Amino acid sequence: MEDLYQVGSITQTHGIRGEVKVFPLTDDISRFKNMKNLLLDAGKEGYISLEVENARPQKNLVILKFKGIDNINDIEKYKGHGLYVTKDNRVDLKEDEYFIADLIGCDVYLDSDKDNRFGTISDVMETGANDVYEITLESGKTVLVPAIKDCILDVDIEGGRMEIHLMEGLMD
Incomplete structure (x- = not known):
């Protein structure tokens, strides 16, 4: 099915x-x-x-x-x-809108190291201002990244890939 x-x-x-x-x-x-x-x-x-x-x-x-x-x-x-x-039959989305189900499992890469996978999107938290992506690293540690243009540089749903810019302080 x-x-x-x-x-x-x-x-x-x-x-x-x-x-x-x-x-x-x-x-x-x-x-x-x-x-x-x-x-x-x-x-x-x-x-x-x-x-x-x-x-x-x-x-x-x-x-x-x-x-x-x-x-x-x-x-x-x-x-x-x-x-x-x-x-x-899903509704059409506007530009830069994504279904949560499509984001979960996407591989995440840093803009500073586009060849090595940084982690995988494991959850999306919906907040009042903007969504927050939970990225699980190989070590099991998680990093929360706000879904804003300064952080989310490119999303390729078909390729299961996202490129992000990790702002200072997010890994502390």
């Missing part, structure tokens, strides 16, 4: 007409308005393709209505299950 990316998780039903509340795994919940098809991880049943009929935000959640699911009993058993998109 092709790569799937989780975009949310059904938390509970909403009303009796088959709507669900979804906890979004995206930094912009308005993206759900543009999603047409989602895959529901139905456990032993496999993945079920669902067409989004309506999406609207509610506080920090999204209320989704799927075409053909018009009764609470049709969807209730999927509470706690994940919703996914295929790589082709």
Whole structure:
């Protein structure tokens, strides 16, 4: 099966007409308005393709209505299950925006030593101002690098490579 990316998780039903509340795994919940098809991880049943009929935000959640699911009993058993998109159905990103799933595992190189791998991105922390990349070195030590233009010089998602400038004080 092709790569799937989780975009949310059904938390509970909403009303009796088959709507669900979804906890979004995206930094912009308005993206759900543009999603047409989602895959529901139905456990032993496999993945079920669902067409989004309506999406609207509610506080920090999204209320989704799927075409053909018009009764609470049709969807209730999927509470706690994940919703996914295929790589082709992910939303388009702006320049210098990346999916976290694509960044994890990228090899990191320093601008001062482009031939020797510095480490690997092991986590991305989302903060209010900017993301912070956790880079795990061969020694197991981790270094936190802010995702700002002064530090992140080049990102090649297809090649799984990132070039950074390590600012003074980050390795102390």
